[in-house]
Every structure is written in C-alpha cells, then in structure tokens.
Amino acid sequence: MSEKNAARGDGTMLVSAGRVHGVNASSVNPPVHRASTFLFDTLAAFETASSTPFDGPFYGRVGTPTTFAFEQAIAELEGGHRSIATASGVAAISAALLAFLDRGDHVLVVDTVYDPVRRFCTRMLSRLGIETTFYHPAMGADIETLIRPETRLIYMESPGSGTFDVQDVTAIVEVAKARGIRTAIDATWATPLFMKPLAMGVDVSIHAATKYIVGHSDAMLGVVTTNAETYDAVRRATQDLGACAGSEECNLGLRGLRTLEVRLRHHEAAGLDLASWLEDQPQVARVLHPALPGFPGHALWKQQFSGSCGLFAIELVESDAASVRALVDGLRHFKIGFSWGGYESLVLPMHPEKSRQVARWTGSGALLRLHVGLETVSDLRADLADGLKRLRPL
Numbered sequence: 239m240s241e242k243n244a245a246r247g248d249g250t251m252l253v254s255a256g257r258v259h260g261v262n263a264s265s266v267n268p269p270v271h272r273a274s275t276f277l278f279d280t281l282a283a284f285e286t287a288s289s290t291p292f293d294g295p296f297y298g299r300v301g302t303p304t305t306f307a308f309e310q311a312i313a314e315l316e317g318g319h320r321s322i323a324t325a326s327g328v329a330a331i332s333a334a335l336l337a338f339l340d341r342g343d344h345v346l347v348v349d350t351v352y353d354p355v356r357r358f359c360t361r362m363l364s365r366l367g368i369e370t371t372f373y374h375p376a377m378g379a380d381i382e383t384l385i386r387p388e389t390r391l392i393y394m395e396s397p398g399s400g401t402f403d404v405q406d407v408t409a410i411v412e413v414a415k416a417r418g419i420r421t422a423i424d425a426t427w428a429t430p431l432f433m434k435p436l437a438m439g440v441d442v443s444i445h446a447a448t449k450y451i452v453g454h455s456d457a458m459l460g461v462v463t464t465n466a467e468t469y470d471a472v473r474r475a476t477q478d479l480g481a482c483a484g485s486e487e488c489n490l491g492l493r494g495l496r497t498l499e500v501r502l503r504h505h506e507a508a509g510l511d512l513a514s515w516l517e518d519q520p521q522v523a524r525v526l527h528p529a530l531p532g533f534p535g536h537a538l539w540k541q542q543f544s545g546s547c548g549l550f551a552i553e554l555v556e557s558d559a560a561s562v563r564a565l566v567d568g569l570r571h572f573k574i575g576f577s578w579g580g581y582e583s584l585v586l587p588m589h590p591e592k593s594r595q596v597a598r599w600t601g602s603g604a605l606l607r608l609h610v611g612l613e614t615v616s617d618l619r620a621d622l623a624d625g626l627k628r629l630r631p632l
C-alpha cells in the first residue's frame with residue numbers, strides 16, 4: 239500500500255503488516271475490537287465518519303479497527319489498492335461476481351472452479367439473468383473465441399480445484415484488457431505469498447482465508463483485493479450482501495499471517511517429498527501436483543508462481559471400490575474432512591466427473607485429494623504406505 243513498504247520482503251511484511259502503534263508503548267498484537275456500535279462525541283464527528291465509512295470506525299458491518307488491520311495487511315502483501323474482508327471465501331467470490339455482473343451479462347468461468355462457485359453461477363447467477371460459460375482451463379489467449387459482446391468478466395482459479403490445472407493467467411489478462419473485460423482470480427492455493435495476481439494485471443484477487451491464512455482450521459474468512467479501478471464496485475457489493483467478516487475471525491487471520499511463510503515452506507517441502515514418493519508407488523497411477531516436473535501445467539506454474547503448498551491429488555490405479563474405502567478409512571494421520579490449509583493432514587475423495595462440462599475427467603481410478611499438514615513427514619509417509627497396501631488393484 240504505502241511506498242515505504244515497497245522494498246520489504248514478504249517475511250518482513252507478514253510480521254509487521256496491519257500492526258498499529260500507540261504514541262508510547264503498545265502490545266505487539268492490535269487489540270480485538272468487538273463492536274457493532276461505535277460512539278461519536280458530536281454530530282460533527284459522526285458526519286465526518288459517515289463520509290469515509292471504510293477508513294475508520296463507523297458501524298460494525300462496515301469494519302472495525304481489527305477488520306481494517308487485516309484488510310490492510312492483505313492489501314500490502316498482494317500489492318493491491320485495497321482489500322475487503324468477508325464472512326467466508328464463498329462470500330468473497332459471490333461479492334466479486336455480483337460487483338461486475340448485471341442482468342443480461344455473460345461471464346466466463348473456468349471449468350475447474352471450486353464446486354460451490356459453479357453452483358453460485360448455475361443457481362444464483364442464472365436466476366438473475368446472468369449467463370455463465372464454463373471454459374477449459376487450458377485455454378489461454380484462445381479464450382477470445384468465447385467472448386461475446388455482453389461478456390463482462392473472466393473468472394479464473396489457478397491451479398483449479400481437485401485436478402490442479404494451471405491457467406495461463408497472463409495470456410487471459412491480455413485478451414481481457416484488450417476487450418475491456420474485468421478479470422478475477424481465486425488464488426487460494428498459492429496464498430498471497432506464492433502468486434501476485436494484481437502484478438500480473440488481474441483486477442481482483444480472492445482468497446479463502448479460511449485455508450492457509452487462518453491456518454488452524456478454526457475460522458471462516460474470505461478476502462478480496464482490488465486495484466483502484468475495481469475497488470468501489472467490489473466494496474459496494476460486499477456491503478449490499480452484508481456478509482461481513484467478524485472481528486474475531488479477522489484477528490485469527492492476522493495471527494495466521496504472522497507464521498504463514500514458515501508454515502507454507504514446511505507444507506511445500508513435505509508436500510513435494512510425499513508427492514514425489516507417491517509417484518514411485520505402483521498403486522498410484524498419477525500424482526497431480528503443479529510443482530512436479532512431469533505435471534502437464536508445470537512450465538506455466540514455474541512462470542506464474544513462486545512456490546507450492548501442501549495440497550495435491552493422486553489418482554489410484556483402478557481398484558476394487560471397497561479396498562479404496564479401506565485405504566481411506568484406515569489412515570491414521572490423514573483425516574477425512576473438508577477444507578485444508580490447517581496444520582493437520584487431510585484426505586478427501588474428489589469427483590470431477592460429476593460436475594465438469596468441458597474439462598472432462600477421464601481418469602479410471604479413484605481420485606484422492608491430500609493435504610499434507612505439519613506432522614512428521616516419515617509418519618505421514620508410513621501412513622500412506624500402509625494405506626496403499628490395503629488397495630486391491632483390479
């Protein structure tokens with residue numbers, strides 16, 4: 239945000255971003271402001287606050303000093319104009335979509351999108367008279383062929399959910415800019431550390447802070463970061479929808495940020511360690527991890543990301559279905575559960591064949607998404623090795 243921060247490394251920013259200081263001494267962490275109501279001494283003070291409601295305490299839904307601190311920290315990390323905290327990742331995405339779309343408009347959404355976003359498009363947006371075309375994640379500049387006069391927004395998610403397809407964000411942004419179309423990206427996998435969408439020309443960058451930013455599986459939180467041109471529209475939409483973030487959640491987001499880099503470096507290393515080991519296991523048909531040299535999107539990933547996280551998928555060889563269940567049920571450290579980005583390892587079967595329209599999933603074995611947590615890597619490897627022994631390939 240401010241120029242004096244421009245030269246600081248991400249690690250330094252993570253430690254200091256959003257911290258406020260009193261005149262003499264103050265606690266390292268800003269206090270958590272729990273508030274719906276702020277009191278004003280005079281009508282004049284109230285009127286001044288009313289004219290700039292997003293820049294200081296005004297009303298709880300608009301933000302508290304804790305909310306603003308979290309928003310400021312994310313904006314700094316993303317190199318954005320301003321960030322807006324929301325009640326969840328999906329609240330951030332729906333606000334960003336509704337900020338730019340109106341009755342009769344058309345939106346291009348990547349087919350590997352997070353499933354609840356697909357449902358938002360096919361249920362909510364279609365009810366509002368907004369048409370969605372799901373496009374193949376391999377489309378780069380050729381996305382131009384799908385653009386119509388009424389296309390207002392191109393929505394990306396890279397890498398995509400479940401199968402980790404990497405998009406050519408730069409090529410898509412170039413086409414969109416030439417046509418005056420807005421772009422938005424869900425960059426949750428990369429976190430604000432490993433991808434800088436705004437520097438790549440994307441208008442709006444979105445994170446499900448629920449994942450790595452909070453990092454401890456104990457809060458729901460989303461955040462949208464905008465450039466100067468898109469800020470007002472996105473702020474209005476988040477206000478109209480009313481799905482504001484709570485102060486406690488923003489505080490947990492701020493707390494998570496402080497350790498984001500060290501946690502991510504561990505998730506990255508442990509994830510790569512297990513992913514490359516899994517590649518050598520006879521029961522594994524494919525490992526879907528953008529940072530593996532053999533992955534189809536690897537070259538693009540190298541250009542557009544500066545690191546990877548602990549989330550990837552494996553396709554098992556075709557096996558007896560009961561033995562796949564036995565593999566998953568018997569895991570001791572990889573627990574079955576939604577979400578990811580916490581300190582714990584998780585496993586979840588994926589079913590892209592049920593929802594995809596153009597990026598058809600053609601795998602014949604079961605697809606398992608793994609989140610590699612902060613447990614000792616050798617324990618995780620042993621857990622997976624035992625699990626794979628339970629598999630009965632056909």
Ligand SMILES: *Cc1c(COP(=O)(O)O)cnc(C)c1O
Nearest residue numbers: 326327328352424426446448459
């Ligand atoms: C989890 C997730 C979301 C949604 O975040 P919530 O906080 O659960 O609403 C959005 N995008 C991606 C890629 C996710 O993994």
